[in-house]
Amino acid sequence: MTQERVVGIDLGTTNSLVAFMQEDHPVVIPGEDGSNLVPSVVALAADGRMIVGNAARAHLIETPERAVYSVKRLMGRGVEDVQEELRFFPFHLAEDIAPGEVLRIRLGDREYTPPEISAYVLRQLKQNAERYFGPGSSVTKAVVTVPAYFNDAQRQATKDAGRMAGLDVLRLVNEPTAAALAYGLDKKKEGIVAVYDFGGGTFDISILKLQDGIFEVIATNGDTHLGGDDIDNLLMTIALDDIAGDLKLDLRHNGEAVQAIRKAVIEAKIALSSQPQATLDIHLPGGQQYRRTLTREQFEQLIAPVIARTAAPCRQAIQDAGITPAQIDEVVLVGGSTRIPRVRALVEEIFELPSRGKTPHTDLNPDEVVALGAAVQAKILAGGSAATEDMLLLDITPLSLGIEALGGVVARVIQRNSTIPASATEHFTTGVDGQTNVAIHVVQGEREMAKDCRSLARFDLKGIPPMTAGIPRIEVKFLIDANGILHVSAREQRSGKQAEIEVKPAYGLTDEQVETMILDSFDNAEEDFRQRQLVEARNEAETILTLVERAPSNPAWKLLAAEEHLRIARAKSDLEQVYKQEDYRAIRNAIEALDKATRHFAELQMETAVSFAIKGKTMRAADENMGKGPTAPHSIAPAEIET
Amino acid sequence: MTQILAQSAMAECWACDTQNDPAAYLCAACGKLLPSDSTDYFALFGLTHRLTLDVAALEKQFYRLSRKLHPDLYTRASKEKRQWSLEKSALLNDAYRALRDPIARTEYLLETEGIRLEEQSRDATDAARATGTDKQQxxxxxxxxxxxxxxxxxxxxxxxxxxxxxxxxxxxxxxxxxxxxxxxxxxxxxxxxxxxxxxxxxxxxxxxxxxxxxxxxxxxxxxxxxxxxxxxxxxxxxxxxx
Missing domain, CATH: 1.20.58 (Methane Monooxygenase Hydroxylase; Chain G, domain 1)
Structure with a gap:
């Protein structure tokens, strides 16, 4: 049986990549521009096209109100969750978003949900892969990675994005686990491995036990809002404060300037990983120049509070795994932020590496290792090969699942760090005679009170047969699948009746909404087609109108009957009217009518020796329209070709 | 979140027609996954209800069964088989989690004997909250x-x-x-x-x-x-x- 090609995708906060298993090695598929990394930037161009990646980056500075980056920070989140992000990120959210509703981001005059924006990135990766595999190949199945600490809503949003992009997401794999797969494939390692994944916007720590090809995750922790972005924001705040203080220029609301500063601080941050100092040198609006030199020492002092936030999740994960740092055999570094020397030093300290004569593993490119691991998992799911034989990933759920009980406290049903798939069965009953509905609130998180946890869903158990209070026994089964996504089913045990469940996902999209968003992207394709047709029809109309305009000066014109003059004038006026309108079909019809009305004139032209005069004019008219798209031949055009 | 369907019981192997014990989760003849309705943690590992057990052997068996039941092995299978794999794999993980831990194992055994410690405790908590009193232990x-x-x-x-x-x-x-x-x-x-x-x-x-x-x-x-x-x-x- 031939295996279908399944690709592995790292949908990152800053950059995204697509990879696949070529023979026994995972390889990253480059884009048309030769770059392995596709910046997770999406911009709406003036002509209505969506631009993704490096090409979209220019738009961040030129038209910041039409571009968006780091949208991963908004996946599966509500307006009340993202107030902190809004202080630092130029997200233009729609103004009428209610709490609990999915976010909408404004690009120009249009609005998009975070999964839709991510879908454009995924579609770009899909196209890159299809281009790479050659003509006629289609890529429809993928493994997509998510931060290990992503909750149910964030995972669901990622899966929705895949569907919108035309990808069947076979599995969501946790990023650090994917990195371990790539790492383990290479080394055929055994033992306990910690993966420290500090990326652009998220931080994860996972501890795995590698044995006989089984990759068993034993504990994970993290922070879905901690990454290189936070370091950039710190540096930007300093630059903006400097500029406000020294140059008396408040640029915080100048999108263009903010993006120029952001670009400069990122370059400085990267330089400081290999150099003792870096200089910010930024052209400001109004012709002023901002310069500031930053030493590595200053930089390290500045970022210390940010990187220190990675320590507590590491210690919690080690404790949850029931081990000591000394029992961890290897530490693998993943994510661009682990290139910062101070971050490496912190990792060495947390995992007590120097005293054990060890150093963290950095041999796989930290920007690529997650995508490579996703490709390994993709191969396993596609049926495997000699290289992946015996490899099996046993992942865990990062957060406890609970139900809101009396008094707003959480009754845990599935503990964090449980191997997935995992399930739990709970029983509920009624409190009032004849009650036919029971409301259930499902939450995710480690806090004691439901209001402090993440609300996953509220649902009603409906259709309970009317009985005395306390008699119905409703069995509700919670099942977390291998993607870390929750499924719920219910049954009334005394009647055996399957209870109906109406799930209202928090911050999520319903299946129907996802469907329309898939259709919306087709609609856009249709819109693109319509626009092109319109431009072509208008070009053609211009050509024919110019010719008809000049026709009376042609000797053949006098040979036409008066009613023919009238008919041409009428058809010309009709075309002039629809020409400015948006309906390309109406323009085509009017062109055809004018074409028909002038057919006799064209014939007469050919017959008269003076038809040469027209030729030059026609050619000039055609020239003027070059580059505007192809023009369809009509009865006047053949005349000039044949003479 | 989506709703999942209730499973149907079947004793005959869908792949090779062998008649299997309704509690078997893998076909005795061909080793294929069966939609068994057995949910006993001990039985899943091929164990009796003995409480003293070898945790290292349990882990070996857990890995062996994971290689048969995990959803990764069924992504290209029919929707029905994917569902069975999901449910069996969840059961396996739940079982391993309970059996490897001495307290959880004891509690599970007592539960199979009709004693629900967990629920007793939760009912007491709920009752205390409902009446506004401190939970009396x-x-x-x-x-x-x-x-x-x-x-x-x-x-x-x-x-x-x-x-x-x-x-x-x-x-x-x-x-x-x-x-x-x-x-x-x-x-x-x-x-x-x-x-x-x-x-x-x-x-x-x-x-x-x-x-x-x-x-x-x-x-x-x-x-x-x-x-x-x-x-x-x-x-x-x-x-x-x-």
Whole structure:
């Protein structure tokens, strides 16, 4: 049986990549521009096209109100969750978003949900892969990675994005686990491995036990809002404060300037990983120049509070795994932020590496290792090969699942760090005679009170047969699948009746909404087609109108009957009217009518020796329209070709 | 979140028509996944209800079964088989999680014997909340004096903390109490293992009276353990250790 090609995708906060298993090695598929990394930037161009990646980056500075980056920070989140992000990120959210509703981001005059924006990135990766595999190949199945600490809503949003992009997401794999797969494939390692994944916007720590090809995750922790972005924001705040203080220029609301500063601080941050100092040198609006030199020492002092936030999740994960740092055999570094020397030093300290004569593993490119691991998992799911034989990933759920009980406290049903798939069965009953509905609130998180946890869903158990209070026994089964996504089913045990469940996902999209968003992207394709047709029809109309305009000066014109003059004038006026309108079909019809009305004139032209005069004019008219798209031949055009 | 469908029971292997025990999760003849309706944790691992077990062997068996049941192996299979794999794999993981842990294993066994410790405790919690009273835990009689003393000390620490002061002698007493209770927890672990042995022997001999006695002893031990565990938690909290 031939295996279908399944690709592995790292949908990152800053950059995204697509990879696949070529023979026994995972390889990253480059884009048309030769770059392995596709910046997770999406911009709406003036002509209505969506631009993704490096090409979209220019738009961040030129038209910041039409571009968006780091949208991963908004996946599966509500307006009340993202107030902190809004202080630092130029997200233009729609103004009428209610709490609990999915976010909408404004690009120009249009609005998009975070999964839709991510879908454009995924579609770009899909196209890159299809281009790479050659003509006629289609890529429809993928493994997509998510931060290990992503909750149910964030995972669901990622899966929705895949569907919108035309990808069947076979599995969501946790990023650090994917990195371990790539790492383990290479080394055929055994033992306990910690993966420290500090990326652009998220931080994860996972501890795995590698044995006989089984990759068993034993504990994970993290922070879905901690990454290189936070370091950039710190540096930007300093630059903006400097500029406000020294140059008396408040640029915080100048999108263009903010993006120029952001670009400069990122370059400085990267330089400081290999150099003792870096200089910010930024052209400001109004012709002023901002310069500031930053030493590595200053930089390290500045970022210390940010990187220190990675320590507590590491210690919690080690404790949850029931081990000591000394029992961890290897530490693998993943994510661009682990290139910062101070971050490496912190990792060495947390995992007590120097005293054990060890150093963290950095041999796989930290920007690529997650995508490579996703490709390994993709191969396993596609049926495997000699290289992946015996490899099996046993992942865990990062957060406890609970139900809101009396008094707003959480009754845990599935503990964090449980191997997935995992399930739990709970029983509920009624409190009032004849009650036919029971409301259930499902939450995710480690806090004691439901209001402090993440609300996953509220649902009603409906259709309970009317009985005395306390008699119905409703069995509700919670099942977390291998993607870390929750499924719920219910049954009334005394009647055996399957209870109906109406799930209202928090911050999520319903299946129907996802469907329309898939259709919306087709609609856009249709819109693109319509626009092109319109431009072509208008070009053609211009050509024919110019010719008809000049026709009376042609000797053949006098040979036409008066009613023919009238008919041409009428058809010309009709075309002039629809020409400015948006309906390309109406323009085509009017062109055809004018074409028909002038057919006799064209014939007469050919017959008269003076038809040469027209030729030059026609050619000039055609020239003027070059580059505007192809023009369809009509009865006047053949005349000039044949003479 | 999506709704999942209830499964249907089947004893005949869908792949090779072999008739299988309805409790079997893999076909005896071809090793294919079956939609069995068995949910017994011990049976899934091919074990009887003995409480003494080899955790290393359990892990080996867990890995072996994971290689047969995990959803990764069924992504290209029919929707029905994907669903079976999802449910069986969840059951396997739930079972392994319970059986590898001594307390969870004992609680699970007692549950299969019709004793629901977890639910008793939750019902009590709910009832206490509904009536606005503190949850009353049964204090093991021999601990009454000790607990009374400890509660006095904990109260003093709280009052001292409220006025930002600290009594070193009191803190030292609490340190001693923590050590004491932690030692008791360890002793309970030893006692639990001897109760397992009693249960296992009674199970082998099919001795109903001894089984009952072992069960009751285990229930009492688990209740005592959960009581002491809460004390340790309170003491650690007062000492600022958690």
């Amino acid at each position: 049964v204090i093991p009689p021999d601990m009454l004096e000790e607990v009374f003393e400890l509660n006095m000390q904990l109260e003093e620490v709280r009052m001292a903390a409220a006025s930002n002061s600290q009594d070193p002698e009191l803190m030292a007493n609490l340190e001693v109490a923590e050590k004491n209770f932690t030692a008791q927890m360890e002793a309970l672990q030893q006692q639990l293992e001897s109760l397992w042995a009693a249960w296992d022997r009674a199970l082998a001999d099919n001795d109903a009276a001894t089984k009952d006695a072992a069960k009751q002893a285990m229930v009492a031990l688990l209740n005592r353990r959960s009581y002491i565990r809460n004390l340790v938690r309170d003491v650690r909290q007062a000492l600022g250790k958690s």
